Amino acid sequence: MIDVRGLARTFQAAHGEVNAVRGVDFTVGEGEIVGFLGPNGAGKTTTLRMLTTLLRPTAGTATVAGHDLLADPVGVRRRIGYVAQGGGANPAEVVANELMLQARLYGLSKDRARTRIEDLAGRLGLDGLESRLVGSLSGGQRRRLDIALGLVHQPPLIFLDEPSTGLDPTSRNNLWQHIRGLRDELGATVFLSTHYLDEADALCDRILIMDRGTILVEDSPQELKGRVSGDAVTLEVAEAGVGDATAVVEALPSARSVTVGGNTIRFRTEHSSRTMVDIMRALEARAVETVSLQVDRPTLDDVFLTLTGQPAEEARAATPSTV
Missing domain, CATH: 3.30.70.980 (YebC, transcriptional regulation domain)
Known part of the structure; x- marks a missing residue:
């Protein structure tokens, strides 16, 4: 579903070049939930932006959801869903209208869009919220709406960027159930960026740990813990x-x-x-x-500390980075 070879991105800064991503290679198979971890400044956001066509690579190639990232970015966009960390819903708009607009932008007919929205509302716990303003939703409800917006066109691949940031424990656990359902019930492949190691441990089939623009290691949570x-x-x-x-x-x-x-x-x-x-x-x-x-x-926190040299809590508390 994702095949990355030598993907790199260099930025020009006042003090010279910044190599945010340094020629990474990895694959994501169909039907996998893959976690993408690393401290702030590791290059995760830059990699995610490249894979979702928001940022052009400096070097390397990638095939995403069956389409070449450089030669066919429109084809990639049609086949993926992207849920940004901050979300994209208009707080002054009604939930149903936001979902309908997203569906229509992806070319669904009104009838097909209504059917799809009803199905997603039932699956993601949005029943009864269709007439509510987005701004009136709780954190967990709004995050589920973000996911629904990313899924309304039925993409085979969905990117989730820090999906549970800011949620209370109950909303977080509920969201985890919905993320598992993306694969188990909807058949989607999920690429999940997160700082929460317990989240990656609970959800992911495989984990990629990135630091200083390179992939340090990739394996299942169990195998990674076994390396400690x-x-x-x-x-x-x-x-x-x-x-x-x-x-x-x-x-x-x-x-x-x-x-x-x-x-x-x-x-x-x-x-x-x-x-x-x-x-x-x-x-x-x-x-x-x-x-x-x-x-x-051993826990994933132990793995993270061993590989990156800093505890996950410190990495999470560090100053946010754009790379």
């Missing part, structure tokens, strides 16, 4: 036993990155199940009182 070395173990003991407990952990062949803070010991291990048994036996033999023992599997 070991489970994270947190051991809390009574204060009197910290020394003995630390000695026990440091003596384990599989324990790495051991840190001690107060009466809490943290480390990573490849074999957490077996290691836990060994630890408990050794602590019992030394009469060390255990307060708690917790094992956490």
Whole structure:
């Protein structure tokens, strides 16, 4: 559905050239939900703008929804839906009128447009909102309207740019269900740009992580998490036993990155199940009182930190970038 080869974009700035995207290669298969992650300034927005024909590449080629990005941009536009982060609906217009206008702009007849709008309203939870002003909708309702506008012409490929930004947890979870339905019920391929790693983990078949204009890695969420070395173990003991407990952990062949803070010991291990048994036996033999023992599997946050050098929370809080 998307085939990108050597795609690049250079901007001219006062201090010289800025290589926002540096010759990236990737593919997106039909029926996939693919997440596009990276810190601010990584080049995600520039890449998205190129793939949706809003920005011409400096170099490289791409086929999007069966059409050549450079030779047939109109063909690309006809076959894709694009939901921008800020949305595009007129807050002073009625919901039904916005949907009808979008459908007519894509060449649907009035009858076909009405049928399509009724179907989307039912699927995306917009029933009963058709006569409301866009500006009166809640954040979740407005985001679903944005998605409906991007789907009204039944594109096989839809681009979603930060779809859940600013939504409360309930609206966010509801939106996730609708995004899954784009593929499962409507058969669409979804290319999803997001800063929320839990969102990518919950929704995506594959994830692309970008930084400094290049694709660092691409794989399934599970495989990416498997690349982070070991489970994270947190051991809390009574204060009197910290020394003995630390000695026990440091003596384990599989324990790495051991840190001690107060009466809490943290480390990573490849074999957490077996290691836990060994630890408990050794602590019992030394009469060390255990307060708690917790094992956490690697998360996408761990992957993000490993690859980009900054936690996802810091990347999300950084100053927004246009590239």
